[in-house]
Amino acid sequence: MSEGGAVGGPPSAGRGPRAGPPLRVLVVEDEQALRELLARQLGRRGFDVTAAGSAEEALAGPADVDVALCDLSLPGLSGIELLRRLRQRDPAPECVVLTGQATVGTAIEAMKLGAYHYLEKPVKLDELELYLRGAGDKRRLAVENRGLRAGLARQARAPALVGRSPAIEALRRTIERVAASPAPVLVEGETGTGKDLVARALHQASPRRDGPFVAINCGALSEALLENELFGHAAGAYTGATKDHPGVFEAAHGGTLFVDEVAEMSLETQKKLLRVLENGELRRLGETRARYVDVRVVAATNRSLRDLVAAGKFREDLYFRLGVLPVHTPALREHPDDLPDLVAELLERARAHYGRTVALDPAALAALQRYPWPGNVRELRNVLERAMVLAPADVVRPADLEGLLPTSAALRRPTPGPATPEAGALADGAEGRLEDVERDHIRRVLEAHGGNKTQAARALGVSLRSLYRKLERLGLKDRPAP
Secondary structure, three states: OOOOOOOOOOOOOOOOOOOOOOOEEEEEOOOHHHHHHHHHHHHHOOOEEEEEOOHHHHHHOOOOOOEEEEEOOOOOOOHHHHHHHHOOOOOOOEEEEEEOHHHHHHHHHHHHOOOOEEEEOOOOHHHHHHHHHHHHHHHHHHHHHHHHHHHHHHHOOOHHHOOOOHHHHHHHHHHHHHHOOOOOEEEEOOOOOOHHHHHHHHHHOOOOOOOOEEEEEHHHOOHHHHHHHHHEEOOOOOOOOOOOEEOHHHHOOOOEEEEEOHHHOOHHHHHHHHHHHHHOEEOOEOOOOOEEOOOEEEEEEOOOHHHHHHOOOOOHHHHHHHOOEEEEOOOHHHOHHHHHHHHHHHHHHHHHHHOOOOEEOHHHHHHHHHOOOOOHHHHHHHHHHHHHHHOOOOEEOHHHHOOOOOOHHHHOOOOOOOOOHHHOOOOOOOOOOHHHHHHHHHHHHHHHOOOOHHHHHHHHOOOHHHHHHHHHHOOOOOOOOO
8 A cells, every 4th residue: 555545645625733732642563564654644744653463462562652553363362352452551551443345344343342433444644643533522522621620629628527647647548438338327527627618528438429518407496387399399388489399308319418517406306307218208398298308418516425425405316317437627736737728728728719819927827826726627727817808918927917817826926945745836925725715715705795795606617506515514604705
């Protein structure tokens, strides 16, 4: 076959150099003359060509090719087996197959294995180039999409999971082990430790990742509204119920339902939740017939359910059902070495949100590291966002943090002297007990909002019920703001 024959011929009209790196093509052809001709002609047309005379030689050659041009009639390992192995690579090249008239059936089999196209010999070079470039565009688009998905996954990464400390590594391992199971999960941890983000990570790592993820906060709803939102209602169930309303359990069918602040449920609602967990059965308000849902429940609480069971405020059977797979989210003070990574992550997110690039002065970072963060990652995020907005320059300095943290002691440089275990996170006579820091923090937030508990709860990132519980526990209940 000559270069001016079916394989050769004049260049196609309008063909010219393309932007970007040349397309990498692997030519697998046992006939030496045709192999060399293809390699020479494709090279002239701007392709980066590697040639092989057998499947074995092709598999031993470079792995980073965009398109493989394979003859199906090869000695030794067949062209079909070569195609199968090439498609197992990550990322896999696209494949264009060459076949004789007698092996069209085999070519169809190759298409079923994922080949981009097949061409019968003799082939015109213009036509071959067209399909090679189409296959190359498809492969590069797939690689670009993969990179975009990886980038989006990095952006969606939960801040609570940022870090390399033993506590965070243990949390990641727990999520990996627990995610595949359909059993309920109970996520326990302090306010602001990222329990909702752990729930999303569990969903994304589970077989239900393509199903819906639905969240509900029990502490933000009254008892009647919570039951209605969980289980739904039928038309006419109560005044104003003009049409059927499915609850979040039905909305989460086939996926994951995240029930936050589950400890705020009444005992009666807990009983109905247990029924759904046991057999997937629920009844909308005002309906007598049972409905069935397939939902994986992830519940979360910042209170000790065991203590609530002992006090008769939480059903023991529900506690054991929810606690089949417990997950603990560590407080920020349990992995302080991760704070610089968290700060970098949260600043990057804030930059994307506010459209402003702000760096953190090393002295300001040191001040943040001396503070015990009773509000955990949520409090850290709020402080960084406020500092970014309020800082007059593009660098947040210690002075810019004044008033953003509940005690100025965290902003002072530690007094030189021998390091002792009693030195703690606070200095200059400030109380180092976490409970005292939290009490001082809540007092200052209440003062900043004129004693308005609703606004203070919103600023603290907790529900109003949670704030009242904290006020009672810290001896601040019914006291006017200072």
